[in-house]
Amino acid sequence: MKNRLVILALLVSVFGYSQETYNKTLKLMGSRFDFSVVASSQKQGDSFINSAITEISRIENLISSWDPNSQTSLINRNAGIKPVKVDKALFNLIERALKISKLTKGAFDISYASMDKIWKFDGTMTDIPSKEAIKNSVKKVGYQNIILDEQNQTVYLKLEGMKIGFGAIGKGYAADKAKALLMKKGVSAGIINASGDLNTWGKQPNGKDWMVAIVNPLNKNKVFSWLPVYNSAVVTSGNYEKYVKFNDVLYTHIIDPRTGYPATGILSVTIFTKTAELADALATSIFVMGKDTGLDFINQLNGVECIIIDNDNVIITSNNIELNTLKND
Numbered sequence: 001m002k003n004r005l006v007i008l009a010l011l012v013s014v015f016g017y018s019q020e021t022y023n024k025t026l027k028l029m030g031s032r033f034d035f036s037v038v039a040s041s042q043k044q045g046d047s048f049i050n051s052a053i054t055e056i057s058r059i060e061n062l063i064s065s066w067d068p069n070s071q072t073s074l075i076n077r078n079a080g081i082k083p084v085k086v087d088k089a090l091f092n093l094i095e096r097a098l099k100i101s102k103l104t105k106g107a108f109d110i111s112y113a114s115m116d117k118i119w120k121f122d123g124t125m126t127d128i129p130s131k132e133a134i135k136n137s138v139k140k141v142g143y144q145n146i147i148l149d150e151q152n153q154t155v156y157l158k159l160e161g162m163k164i165g166f167g168a169i170g171k172g173y174a175a176d177k178a179k180a181l182l183m184k185k186g187v188s189a190g191i192i193n194a195s196g197d198l199n200t201w202g203k204q205p206n207g208k209d210w211m212v213a214i215v216n217p218l219n220k221n222k223v224f225s226w227l228p229v230y231n232s233a234v235v236t237s238g239n240y241e242k243y244v245k246f247n248d249v250l251y252t253h254i255i256d257p258r259t260g261y262p263a264t265g266i267l268s269v270t271i272f273t274k275t276a277e278l279a280d281a282l283a284t285s286i287f288v289m290g291k292d293t294g295l296d297f298i299n300q301l302n303g304v305e306c307i308i309i310d311n312d313n314v315i316i317t318s319n320n321i322e323l324n325t326l327k328n329d
Contacts, residue, residue: 019188019205024049029060029171031195037182038189038205048187052178059174062090065113065165072164076113080160083149091153093277094146097169100281101143104297107288108281109257111157113165114140119262121242121253128246134260141257172197172235172280192276199233199276217267217309224315229272235279237287238268250311254287263287269294270307272321282306291316 022045024035035052039045064070071086078084086094097110116137118129129137145158157164166173171194178192179199189202191210200210209228216222217238227234242253244262251262269286271279282304286294291308298306298318308316 020045021205022046022049026053028053028056029064029174029194030066031171033195034191034193035178036191036193037187038202039187048182048185048190051185052182052192055178055181056174059170059177062087063093063166063170063173065163072166075155075157076163079157079162083147083152083154083156085152085154088153091148091150091155093166093169093173094155094164095148095150096277097166097281098143098146098148100278100285104282104285104289106143106258107256107285108168109141109143110164110166110169111141111143111146111162112168112255112257113163114138114159114161115255115257115260118260119244119251119253119255121244125244138257138260168284169277169281171195172199172233172276172278175199175233175276194276196236196238197233197276197280198229198235200229201231203230214270214307216313218313224309227272231274232272233274233276233279234270234272235276235283236268236270237280237283252287254284256288258288263290265290265311266294266308267311267313268309271298271304272306273304278304 019038019040021036022039022042026033033056035049037045037048039048061067061070063072065072065076067073071090075084075086100108118133118137140159140162145162146164147156147158175192175194175197176199179201182190183201189204191198191200198212203209209230211226212229212234213226214224216224244251249264251264254263255261256263266287269283271283273279286298286306286308289297291310295308295316295318298304305318305321307321310316
């Protein structure tokens with residue numbers, strides 16, 4: 001065995017079979033995607049990444065509510081009219097989304113897409129919408145009105161004009177599927193980063209864990225802490241780029257689908273768990289729940305941890321998170 005190991009080491013040295021990390025960045029699903037894969041050559045690395053890109057494009061064609069030809073758009077067009085038969089993958093994604101809705105008591109809800117867009121986060125708002133307008137804006141929102149028929153594999157939206165969308169779960173789902181494909185192809189390690197929805201597996205070529213930075217939401221160039229991640233997903237959601245402020249209250253672009261009011265009190269949420277899909281959904285949910293309720297909720301879940309940074313730039317962590325440095329720069 002020892003002689004065999006020596007021979008393998010010599011092969012790596014002489015023929016250059018050592019592995020390196022290869023990277024590519026591009027826009028997919030309307031967002032920035034960063035791919036990092038460990039491979040033995042640039043050609044192999046490019047081939048792996050191109051496979052992941054093809055997979056993500058396939059998913060986008062399935063779940064996009066902007067593509068009139070997608071099954072999601074077909075579901076929305078038939079709201080209040082009839083059930084729509086869909087692929088098993090989409091049916092299962094919606095089924096999982098509904099489970100998270102029940103778990104979070106509606107803080108997460110893919111029917112948020114039915115919401116009237118009365119809040120503007122582009123600098124044009126001069127006043128808070130009226131209470132009546134806010135109340136009316138969520139009349140067609142409600143995961144309870146998404147009816148699944150497992151036997152016929154159909155999805156039915158009960159209310160006319162109702163819509164579903166995967167903006168709060170889709171990129172995480174895509175990152176998970178890309179990771180699964182690459183692992184099946186034999187890629188030993190890598191990272192899929194879908195604009196903050198990050199999934200990792202394996203280790204870096206030097207044998208060390210991949211590291212994720214927890215940044216100061218008020219200054220992205222400053223890092224609170226670096227944390228190792230191994231075969232895990234990390235999703236960070238923040239409101240520090242899209243928000244409005246009235247009467248000294250900061251209203252985030254993440255809106256509570258139950259009330260129509262934007263979430264307040266939190267600058268960023270980072271979730272650590274096994275899948276980016278779940279982490280994506282939970283990050284949104286914590287914003288809506290608020291820091292106290294959200295933290296209590298996370299502490300009751302197995303295999304899920306979080307870091308919350310509140311409006312005062314204070315770091316709050318779930319029970320099993322240990323940060324190396326806590327600097328409020």
